[in-house]
Amino acid sequence: MLIDEVKIRIKAGDGGKGAIAFNKNMMSLGPAGGSGGKGGNIWFEGTSDIGALNQFRFKKEVMAENGQDGRGQFVDGKDGRDTVLLVPVGTVIRETETGKEKEITKIGERVLVAKGGRGGKGNFLFRSPKRTSPKIAQxxxxxxxxxxxxxxxxxxxxxxxxxxxxxxxxLLNELTRAGGRVGNYAFTTIEPNLGVYYGLIISDIPGLIEGASAGKGLGMKFLRHIERTNVIFHLISAESENPVSDYKTIKTELEKYNKKLIKKKEFVFLTKSDLAAKNEVEKKMEDLKKNGIKAVAISIHDIDAIGGVKKMLDQIIKDKTAA
Ligand SMILES: Nc1nc2c(ncn2[C@@H]2O[C@H](COP(=O)(O)OP(=O)(O)O)[C@@H](O)[C@H]2O)c(=O)[nH]1
Ligand SMILES: [Mg+2]
Structure with missing residues (x-):
């Protein structure tokens, strides 16, 4: 099952100790202790993999590498490696203690969440004309x-x-490389899928049925994900006996959950048009139109139709960059 809420503990790397050491070369006695390396940071990075939080199912603690201690003969310790945790875009990172929140909103966006400690200075850095043999290090x-x-x-x-x-x-698979599971029965997809079309994030929100907003089926869990969707593509099967009522069923659930959902910009598609006779598709389109629903008939097996959908997505990208 998709993990969409999880508590974890993270710990950035400690800085390494500075060394107290003296030059072994008799010709040039003096402090030679190297400094400690910096501890690794912990970053969060956005990914389109919606299941990325599943990595924390059993692993609730994440640490970054410590910096190495400084050594003699001016050798500084190596810095600890940073740790980068991939999390789905839309992940809100809340610090339990302070309540401070950070959010990952873009694919590839990196946010520094825990800073590694700085390394301690070795005694070489404490030398001065007055203090030629410092026996201190940090x-x-x-x-x-x-x-x-x-x-x-x-x-x-x-x-x-x-x-x-x-x-x-x-349709998501056709437009992107999401690779979601497809099947000819209800609830093939029990988890939402995300795909990316030229930087545009498209999500497949499963489980919406009549009663979803009241907790029926799995829909409730996914309805909240629609809250943060900009544009809605509403799909109705051309195989349906009554596309208008299918459309209304979904709209009612969206509205019951949150009125804002039905104010979003929406495009309606009569899908799988290849599975119904041409006159039947026309009749269903007519019905939709009579009810004030402007739809486009498409099929994933119709290259032109998919091209049309892609054009709409291109326009959405343009609008987004303009805004
Ligand atoms: N012939 C045809 N079959 C389609 C089309 N789109 C989807 N299907 C089939 O319809 C079934 C349900 O599709 P799916 O994408 O899983 O629907 P979802 O439940 O809304 O995600 C699957 O068997 C698909 O292969 C289409 O345009 N034409
Ligand atoms: Mg599905």
Whole structure:
């Protein structure tokens, strides 16, 4: 099952100790202790992999590498390696203690969450004309350690909604390389999928059925993810006996959950048009139109239709960059 809420503890690397050492070369006696390396930082980076929080199912503690201690003969300790944790875009990172929140909103965006400690100075750096043989060195600073609550509130530019079997996952797979599971039965997708179309994040929101907003099926869990979708693609199967009522069922659930959801910009598609006779598709389109629903008939097997959908996405990208 998809993990979308998890508590973890992170600890950045400690800085290494500075060394107290003296030159072994009799010709040039003097302090030669190297400094400690810096501890590794912990970063969070956005990915389109919606299941990325699953990495914390059993691993609740993450540490970055410590800096190495300084050594004699001016050898500084190596810095600890940074740790980069990939989390789905839309992950809110909340520090339990302070309540401070950071959010990852873009794919590839990196946020520094825990800083590694700096390394301690070795005694070589404490030398001065007055103090030619310092017997002091600094300890390293400990790395930051934090308790975090990670919550995924999916962000997407385009959210695909519709009853089970409407062809949401198929369309997502056609437009992107999401690779979601497709099947000819309800609830093939029990988890939302994300795909990326030229930087545009498209999500496939499963499980919406009548009663979803009241907790029926799995829909409730996913409805909150639609809150942060900019544009809605509403899919209705051309195989449906009554596309208008399918459309209304979904709209009602969206509205019951949150009125704002039905104010979002929406495009309606009559999908799987290759599965219905031409006159039947026309009749269903006519019905939709009579009810004030402007739809476009598409099929994943129709290159032109998919090209049309891609054009709409291109326009959404343009609008987004203009804004
Ligand atoms: N012939 C045809 N079948 C489709 C089309 N789109 C989806 N399907 C099939 O319809 C079924 C349900 O599709 P799926 O994408 O899983 O629907 P979802 O439940 O809305 O995600 C699968 O068997 C798909 O292969 C289409 O345009 N034409
Ligand atoms: Mg699906």
């Amino acid at each position: 300890p390293g600073k400990p790395g930051e350690s934090l308790d975090l609550e990670l919550t995924l509130k999916m962000i997407s530019d385009v959210g695909l909604v519709g009853l089970p079997n409407a062809g949401k996952t198929s």
